[in-house]
Amino acid sequence: MxxxxxxxxxxxxxxxxxxxxxxxxxxxxxxxxxxxxxxxxxxxxxxxxxxxxxxxxxxxxxxxxxxxxxxxxxxxxxxxxxxxxxxxxxxxxxxxxxxxxxxxxxxxxxxxxxxxxxxxxxxxxxxxxxxxxxxxxxxxxxxxxxxxxxxxxxxxxxxxxxxxxxxxxxxxxxxxxxxxxxxxxxxxxxxxxxxxxxxxxxxxxDGVKLLVPLISPASTQQSMQLLYETCLCVWLLSYYEPAIEYLATSRTLPRLIEVIRSSTKEKVVRVVVLTLRNLLSKGTFGAQMVDLGLPQIVQSLKAQAWSDEDLLEGLNQLEEGLKDNIKKLSSFDKYKQEVLLGHLDWSPMHKDAIFWRDNITNFEENDFQILRVLITILDTTSDPRALAVACFDISQFVQHHPAGRIIVTDLKAKERVMKLMNHESAEVTKNALLCIQRLFLGAKYASFLQA
Incomplete structure (x- = not known):
């Protein structure tokens, strides 16, 4: 044998x-x-x-x-x-x-x-x-x-x-x-x-890096046990500062968040939540968690019927800690969260000229990631408020960025905005028209029309 x-x-x-x-x-x-x-x-x-x-x-x-x-x-x-x-x-x-x-x-x-x-x-x-x-x-x-x-x-x-x-x-x-x-x-x-x-x-x-690839959603019972024990190892390492330094520079955090987003196994969710709670106050982990949409995931998890008291307590502590982190974020960080999560509304920063003037260069981060997400929202949401705000924000980018009209045109936003000019919502139609006017006629004339 x-x-x-x-x-x-x-x-x-x-x-x-x-x-x-x-x-x-x-x-x-x-x-x-x-x-x-x-x-x-x-x-x-x-x-x-x-x-x-x-x-x-x-x-x-x-x-x-x-x-x-x-x-x-x-x-x-x-x-x-x-x-x-x-x-x-x-x-x-x-x-x-x-x-x-x-x-x-x-x-x-x-x-x-x-x-x-x-x-x-x-x-x-x-x-x-x-x-x-x-x-x-x-x-x-x-x-x-x-x-x-x-x-x-x-x-x-x-x-x-x-x-x-x-x-x-x-x-x-x-x-x-x-x-x-x-x-x-x-x-x-x-x-x-x-x-x-x-x-x-x-x-x-240098063993920590060998754990990271094993942190991924599991399907079979055997792989679920391996995932649980891997996350247990990461949780134990989250009490040790030199290990935390490595976890901060690897793909550990997005992987952990993806696991709790998709896992229904209580013991897996518990150990990941407790790990995230430990990491929340360390370095830039809190801001990264907000960046990755963890507040909304925690809300969703809290709505589920868990029996484990440690998990419930961990979710409450994680929620409070994330709220504190959101309060500390800069105005652009808050704006970025709003856009990345697709939850667009008329919060004050959208129509604040000072916000756009001070933060316009931040839109260049990650190859204009935020602008690209705004344009994607035009195709992916049916919420009239989100569509209206997205059109308005694209028009603001055109107005305030020196190469705004060229960049937005290159990203093929014009065609998507034009489709919304016949939208059933007057709010969407108005802001789509403003955006097109700025793209075609220039910022000065569009501002006059808006007034």
């Missing part, structure tokens, strides 16, 4: 010749006794053994992985450890028992990350992530053996983190397994990034 497709259940059906290993002195008599008591027993019976003598079994498993290199046996022991931790993840603390302080409990798993087949790599990664997370504490990265008088070189937590992060980044770049490499890496990261020391290591390894 292909090792990449092996399951824990299949591996644990094997019969391992433990007696033969004792005969060749690869395991001790005590080790054999412990294995005979544990191997092929029920979960209930094993659980009692681990409760009574857990560290001893950890020492047995680690010792076998250190001294025996036969692939089938390595796979079997990894499957035993995986099964033990899956049944109760809190058992990861057994690896840090004081009786093991001189034992190198990390080295075999770290070595197997790089040297084993996919089954071995995947199990080693999962086990290491749980074991390291059970050990990481605020007091620092003191590792097994460092506090003792042991003279032998023992793998430290820092060694493990460096190796784990390196392996996880390698999987995100070039996965060892075509369908499970990336999900396995993201799943482990979602566990490990809860610790500040891992965030630092991941950012230093």
């Amino acid at each position: 292909d090792h990449a497709e092996l399951t824990t259940e299949q591996v644990l059906k094997r019969d391992i010749p433990w007696e033969q290993y004792m005969t060749t002195k690869l395991i001790t008599g005590t080790c054999l006794q412990l294995l005979r008591r544990y191997d092929k027993r029920s979960e209930t019976y094993r659980s009692q053994l681990l409760d009574d003598d857990g560290p001893a079994y950890v020492q047995v498993f680690v010792g076998i992985l250190r001294d025996i290199f036969k692939e089938e046996t390595v796979e079997y022991v990894l499957a035993l450890v995986d099964e033990m931790l899956t049944a109760n993840p809190k058992r990861a603390k057994l690896f840090h028992d004081t009786s093991l302080v001189d034992k190198d409990v990390y080295e075999p798993f770290l070595r197997l990350l790089w040297k084993g087949n996919w089954f071995i790599q995947e199990k080693s990664c999962k086990i290491l992530a749980l074991v390291v997370s059970a050990r990481l504490k605020p007091q620092g990265t003191v590792a097994n053996g460092e506090a003792s008088n042991s003279k032998s070189k023992i793998t430290t937590i820092d060694d493990v983190l460096k190796g784990l992060v390196e392996w996880l980044c390698a999987q995100l770049k070039k996965p060892s397994h075509p369908s499970r490499g990336i999900p396995t890496a993201i799943n482990c990261l979602a566990t490990l990034l809860k610790e500040p020391v891992v965030r630092s290591s991941f950012v230093q390894a």
Whole structure:
């Protein structure tokens, strides 16, 4: 069978010749006794053994992985450890028992990350992530053996983190397994990034950029879980300033907003909303969020029936924070929001000559993006008020920009405005006529006609 497709259940059906290993002195008599008591027993019976003598079994498993290199046996022991931790993840603390302080409990798993087949790599990664997370504490990265008088070189937590992060980044770049490499890496990261020391290591390894392409709307259940865990990683990184600096210069924000715009999965929406809430007050994120239409998306999300209290609270906080950001925006920022969202109305700035005089050069940003959107609105909305305001604003651009008539003509706005001169709304007809007059007759005469 292909090792990449092996399951824990299949591996644990094997019969391992433990007696033969004792005969060749690869395991001790005590080790054999412990294995005979544990191997092929029920979960209930094993659980009692681990409760009574857990560290001893950890020492047995680690010792076998250190001294025996036969692939089938390595796979079997990894499957035993995986099964033990899956049944109760809190058992990861057994690896840090004081009786093991001189034992190198990390080295075999770290070595197997790089040297084993996919089954071995995947199990080693999962086990290491749980074991390291059970050990990481605020007091620092003191590792097994460092506090003792042991003279032998023992793998430290820092060694493990460096190796784990390196392996996880390698999987995100070039996965060892075509369908499970990336999900396995993201799943482990979602566990490990809860610790500040891992965030630092991941950012230093330039890992943040490897997450961004994975932030996209999901369709299948499998891809939804991958999206959720990726967004969970980004949320955890949003508490770490050096990571935020990278997120600010990447496509992370538009991707996150697209995810909540299109996702109906509550846990995905929740983690993205909480991430956006964290980023809102950082740098220019607030202005970018307003720019990308997040206030309207939040309004839409609030109208839906969510049951998660964290999500509801996050939406309320996000809404309030966005309102504060909108208040801080300049008059042109506000105008730009209005245009980009297509919600045109006769707010004071439209007919304010000072606004047009002071901001006319801002219309040149991004290859006249705002002007192009105004022209697009003429084709895409049926709202008479929005059509009237768009025609008026195009006429204002013609009047105030030195090359206004040429630019608007080149963008083929004239034909679109002319179609609106016979609109059923008098307001639309009036402003379409004003716009055409400015295009044909010049600003001075059009102003006279308007008066």
